[in-house]
Amino acid sequence: MPARPPLIRLSGVSKQFGSVRALEDISLEIPAGEIHGIVGPSGAGKSTLIRCLTGLEPPTSGEVQIAGTRIDGLRGAALRRARRSIGMVFQDVHLLSSRTAAGNVSHPLEVAGAGRAEREGRVAELLELVGLADRADSYPAQLSGGQQQRVGIARALATRPPVLLCDEPTSALDAETTRQILDLLRRLRDRLGITVVVITHEPSVVREACDSVTLLDRGRVAQSGGLLDVVTSGDTPLARALVPLPPSDPDRAGRLVAVSLGGSAQVRSARDVLAVLDAAGIPAEIAAATLETIDGHRVGRLQLEVADSDAAERVTDLLSGQGLAAEVAA
Ligand SMILES: Nc1ncnc2c1ncn2[C@@H]1O[C@H](COP(=O)(O)OP(=O)(O)OP(=O)(O)O)[C@@H](O)[C@H]1O
Ligand SMILES: [Mg+2]
Structure with a gap:
């Protein structure tokens, strides 16, 4: 079987902030449809890497490609267009408190200029997908943390991005809710074929949700590979962590x-x-x-x-x- 083409590809990405080398020569390929974990100690460069992937932060050198398109170096309208292929989920969901769950999911569709009928159909479909069809009219304050995160995920997927980036998506949630959110990410991957990158400091998140994982350490890739491979291949940093x-x-x-x-x-x-x-x-x-x-x-x-x-x-x-x-x- 031919290997799946990488949907996300970083080649030799470095990022310098003044004298701080936040990322150093990162090369990484993530195949389409994979859930990839990025782990590493505080200050390792995880958030910087995500910002490079979204085009928010241009790398000092190297290339970032998503679905064959170079993201680094894009500006203005071209960058906004490219960013539509990336959904983002954060630890703090930041829902609009004056809008219902449906209103929040609809928001990116309005920004993208979708018509009303299309928006309504898509919102209903997404809320169904994340298991909140019966809470469409609830306001964020009326939803639990896990339900709010589900709305955040539905919102991130509204414009059908092929990539979902999650920065500490479960850090604010308890163990049971975390498991439900991870189940949901896997189900969405299976149903929609999206590629998911999850930044986390929790080894259990990687064990339960990821197909492959990269350990960053002081801006460098310390170890990277398929989950089973990295935990069975010896007394390595990732095996010790996971x-x-x-x-x-x-x-x-x-x-x-x-x-x-x-x-x-x-x-x-x-x-x-x-x-x-x-x-x-x-x-x-x-x-x-x-x-x-x-x-x-x-x-x-x-x-x-x-x-x-x-x-x-x-x-x-x-x-x-x-x-x-x-x-x-x-
Ligand atoms: N805008 C910036 N200006 C200067 N230095 C920065 C900037 N952003 C990040 N850094 C530095 O780059 C390094 C990597 O930071 P980054 O936020 O990517 O780490 P992280 O792995 O996300 O850490 P954490 O787990 O604490 O969130 C750190 O030394 C940080 O101080
Ligand atoms: Mg961070």
């Missing part, structure tokens, strides 16, 4: 070996791992372990404690030979 281990005993005497479970290896469970080591006559304990379900797959990370460095080397060789990502922990 499948965090509980702290192991600081007074331990032995050496630790980090093992990823859930890749294509035959050895699939912690019990399998211990059986392999047992058969080789290497005593080992599980010092810490985490299991998560990602994209319907059970994935996990283990920290094994073995007697000394020699044993740790033998364990990594043995498990690597079985196709597992295993490495001696620092």
Whole structure:
């Protein structure tokens, strides 16, 4: 099957604010129909990256393309036209308080000059899509935070953009409402074929909603890839962030070996791992372990404690030979 063409493409994007390098040589391709997470510590450049994607912030160098159109460098009417292909959702929804849910969703259609019949049809369709058909006449103050965010999403999709950018869309919501909003994003992707970029500081949002993920660190791409790949490929920053281990005993005497479970290896469970080591006559304990379900797959990370460095080397060789990502922990 041919690879899907990237809908979003950044090539060598850098952004300098005075002496601050907010983004440094970012290259990234996001295929059409994918939900892509952008994570990273505060100040890593996540919001700057989103602003470059919307054309709000011209990069200092590099190119930004959306659906084959270069966004960087556009001005005036051309930029406004290009921006119509991008829907935006923020942590703070900023609905117009004097307008009903339907009135809010209708607003971008009015701005785009759509006629009344078209607007009404589209608004009804969108409110149905986000599960708020019965709240069309409610004002924002009469809606819960999750319902307001749904209106915000419907509004962002009003002009049928192929791309939806979400900056911390669930940070203000509780766990259950967050799950509903993430479900909605996946459903909208399935129904409409949109490409979604989600900026978040919550690993659970990436685990539950994203197909692929990029970790930004001090303006650079530290790691990027498909979700299953990045969590099963070893003791990497994204694996540590997305499948965090509980702290192991600081007074331990032995050496630790980090093992990823859930890749294509035959050895699939912690019990399998211990059986392999047992058969080789290497005593080992599980010092810490985490299991998560990602994209319907059970994935996990283990920290094994073995007697000394020699044993740790033998364990990594043995498990690597079985196709597992295993490495001696620092
Ligand atoms: N308009 C600006 N002028 C000067 N510096 C800026 C500007 N915008 C961002 N920066 C700097 O660029 C860097 C990246 O900022 P950015 O807002 O993109 O980070 P972030 O990853 O979104 O952080 P957070 O998680 O706190 O929202 C920071 O060092 C920030 O101070
Ligand atoms: Mg930010």
